[in-house]
Amino acid sequence: xxxxxxxxxxxxxxxxxxxxxxxxxxxxxxxxxxxxxxxxxxxxxxxxxxxxxxxxxxxxxxxxxxxxxxxxxxxxxxxxxxxxxxxxxxxxxxxxxxxxxxxxxxxxxxxxxxxxxxxxxxxxxxxxxxxxxxxxxxxxxxxxxxxxxxxxxxxxxxxxxxxxxxxxxxxxxxxxxxxxxxxxxxxxxxxxxxxxxxxxxxxxxxxxxxxxxxxxxxxxxxxxxxxxxxxxxxxxxxxxxxxxxxxxxxxxxxxxxxxxxxxxxxxxxxxxxxxxxxxxxxxxxxxxxxxxxxxxxxxxxxxxxxxxxxxxxxxxxxxxxxxxxxxxxxxxxxxxxxxxxxxxxxxxxxxxxxxxxxxxxxxxxxxxxxxxxxxxxxxxxxxxxxxxxxxxxxxxxxxxxxxxxxxxxxxxxxxxxxxxxxxxxxxxx
Amino acid sequence: xxxxxxxxxxxxxxxxxxxxxxxxxxxxxxxxxxxxxxxxxxxxxxxxxxxxxxxxxxxxxxxxxxxxxxxxxxxxxxxxxxxxxxxxxxxxxxxxxxxxxxxxxxxxxxxxxxxxxxxxxxxxxxxxxxxxxxxxxxxxxxxxxxxxxxxxxxxxxxxxxxxxxxxxxxxxxx
Numbered sequence: 001x002x003x004x005x006x007x008x009x010x011x012x013x014x015x016x017x018x019x020x021x022x023x024x025x026x027x028x029x030x031x032x033x034x035x036x037x038x039x040x041x042x043x044x045x046x047x048x049x050x051x052x053x054x055x056x057x058x059x060x061x062x063x064x065x066x067x068x069x070x071x072x073x074x075x076x077x078x079x080x081x082x083x084x085x086x087x088x089x090x091x092x093x094x095x096x097x098x099x100x101x102x103x104x105x106x107x108x109x110x111x112x113x114x115x116x117x118x119x120x121x122x123x124x125x126x127x128x129x130x131x132x133x134x135x136x137x138x139x140x141x142x143x144x145x146x147x148x149x150x151x152x153x154x155x156x157x158x159x160x161x162x163x164x165x166x167x168x169x170x171x172x173x174x175x176x177x178x179x180x181x182x183x184x185x186x187x188x189x190x191x192x193x194x195x196x197x198x199x200x201x202x203x204x205x206x207x208x209x210x211x212x213x214x215x216x217x218x219x220x221x222x223x224x225x226x227x228x229x230x231x232x233x234x235x236x237x238x239x240x241x242x243x244x245x246x247x248x249x250x251x252x253x254x255x256x257x258x259x260x261x262x263x264x265x266x267x268x269x270x271x272x273x274x275x276x277x278x279x280x281x282x283x284x285x286x287x288x289x290x291x292x293x294x295x296x297x298x299x300x301x302x303x304x305x306x307x308x309x310x311x312x313x314x315x316x317x318x319x320x321x322x323x324x325x326x327x328x329x330x331x332x333x334x335x336x337x338x339x340x341x342x343x344x345x346x347x348x349x350x351x352x353x354x355x356x357x358x359x360x361x362x363x364x365x366x367x368x369x370x371x372x373x374x375x376x377x378x379x380x381x382x383x384x385x386x387x388x389x390x391x392x393x394x395x396x397x398x399x400x401x402x403x404x405x406x407x408x409x410x411x412x413x414x415x416x417x418x419x420x421x422x423x424x425x426x427x428x429x
Numbered sequence: 430x431x432x433x434x435x436x437x438x439x440x441x442x443x444x445x446x447x448x449x450x451x452x453x454x455x456x457x458x459x460x461x462x463x464x465x466x467x468x469x470x471x472x473x474x475x476x477x478x479x480x481x482x483x484x485x486x487x488x489x490x491x492x493x494x495x496x497x498x499x500x501x502x503x504x505x506x507x508x509x510x511x512x513x514x515x516x517x518x519x520x521x522x523x524x525x526x527x528x529x530x531x532x533x534x535x536x537x538x539x540x541x542x543x544x545x546x547x548x549x550x551x552x553x554x555x556x557x558x559x560x561x562x563x564x565x566x567x568x569x570x571x572x573x574x575x576x577x578x579x580x581x582x583x584x585x586x587x588x589x590x591x592x593x594x595x596x597x598x599x600x601x602x603x
Contacts, residue, residue, distance in 0.1 A: 024573075024575065037456060037457060041459045045459075045586065046586070049586045049587070049589075049590055050590055051586070051589065051590060051593065066456075074457065075457075078457070122496050122497045122498075122520075136497045136520060137497075137523070138497040138498060138499050138520065138523075138524055139499035139503075139524065139527060139528070140523060140524070140527045140585055142585070142586055142589075143527065143585040143586060143588070143589045146586070146589040146590070146593065147589050147592055147593060151575075153519075155519075185490075185491045185494060185516075185518065186490075186516070188518075189516065189518045189519065190518065190519040216497075216520075217495065219491070219494060219518045221519050273446070274444075274446060274494075274495070361453050361454075361456060361496075362453055362454050363454075379448070379495060379496065381446050381447075381448035381449065381453070381495060381496075382448075382449075383448065383452050383453070383454075383471070384448055384453055388452075388471065
């Protein structure tokens with residue numbers, strides 16, 4: 001029987017030849033990840049329940065990523081406990097201020113295609129960018145730590161086929177926002193989004209991670225992209241070898257097939273109160289912003305930082321805008337420092353901070369009432385970044401950089417290096 | 430769990446996001462006694478003061494969407510309230526089961542028949558709902574027995590410990 005990518009992964013993780021959508025199977029995760037926000041609390045919960053050892057500690061990765069550098073007494077104590085408990089429980093790896101969990105485990109070669117990854121943190125579906133199925137389990141991670149397995153209802157798959165080529169200024173963020181405009185919570189709920197098509201094949205691996213990571217915010221269980229030669233080469237550079245390309249079997253069953261044409265898309269922005277409220281950037285042209293942020297697990301790659309620096313070349317951040325840039329991992333930070341990207345961003349007026357989830361969940365750089373930020377982070381619920389009366393808009397690194405220059409939400413196509421004005425491109429189409 | 434709940438209906442609308450249930454800056458807080466004070470505090474401040482064990486939160490579509498945080502469900506368990514929603518995505522559904530919050534998913538006609546402040550009697554094992562204020566009764570499909578078992582033993586950790594004890598490993602100690 002033909003299987004979707006998610007069905008192949010769940011069959012493998014449950015030790016079966018195949019699985020059918022709707023059945024409940026017990027799966028053994030290949031990798032279990034948790035940030036410091038939850039790890040000590042989870043270990044405490046387990047110990048309170050008389051469970052003091054992990055079933056498969058070598059598969060567990062703990063990352064101190066949410067409050068870095070630590071800026072509270074509570075955080076300091078939490079980090080101390082995290083380091084101590086990581087030693088006591090014998091976890092496979094502790095990352096301590098090295099970056100945000102999801103990009104980090106890919107960068108450091110902890111994830112293979114067809115892996116089933118159980119995470120405490122919500123945005124683990126970004127691992128679909130390397131053909132793994134990352135599923136957030138939140139506090140259910142305690143059960144996984146205890147018994148090394150978890151029940152999963154095999155999801156149906158929605159195939160999203162993105163044809164054509166992204167025009168200049170249109171990025172992976174815009175592709176996933178355009179997908180959100182077509183795949184609502186009712187279609188996505190309890191299903192996996194499987195991306196394919198020419199526009200997806202043209203994306204880099206970090207861009208595919210952006211595409212998959214944000215699918216959780218449309219209500220999907222997870223998301224995954226096909227494993228092609230580009231993915232194989234990317235992983236080989238990170239020490240993951242013996243990987244073969246893999247895709248869904250021809251004739252497999254999808255709950256729905258949604259087709260988009262990338263060549264017709266423009267930059268998109270999520271407006272308050274949720275990421276799924278998507279508008280073309282042009283409709284928001286008069287929206288003033290006081291803050292601009294590039295970072296989070298959904299962004300902050302070297303390519304995005306470079307693209308933002310290129311767009312800012314010869315320009316400066318608007319005097320009434322605070323622009324903050326946070327590379328997603330220490331390695332990206334190091335590379336961007338060495339190749340001059342951070343210096344160019346700083347020279348244009350941006351602040352640069354070390355890798356952390358920080359602003360994405362309101363742990364750093366909070367907003368005051370009446371302020372607005374455009375951000376590459378994951379969510380824009382009221383109050384997520386400080387005041388409930390602040391407005392959060394979400395867009396690509398290019399849209400954020402253009403808006404930082406303009407002091408209002410701006411179309412990045414009007415700022416691209418050696419650009420063709422957007423209205424001329426539209427006219428030519 | 431106590432399969433039959435008798436109490437007040439707390440009625441909410443569609444698209445109640447996880448971050449509205451408990452604002453995300455409480456993400457580092459795991460004490461249920463503290464969390465219950467923050468449950469829906471900015472949406473319906475009187476809930477945390479007035480809700481009693483046996484009350485039932487009744488919501489529309491897409492309940493607890495967004496961040497998959499256990500915090501709202503820890504708060505609900507602490508309050509002793511049950512949950513009926515029209516739709517709930519997979520993350521919060523699992524959390525409700527894991528934490529041990531009794532849950533029913535009901536159609537729009539049922540939800541429309543449950544008004545704020547109505548007196549309800551809800552059997553979470555059989556799916557029988559009686560609105561004592563209006564006199565109307567409804568029957569919905571209950572959770573799968575396998576999931577009811579997890580809720581019944583008080584959540585996933587109790588379930589895990591029972592499994593470990595049954596397997597005779599020394600990972601669980603009393």
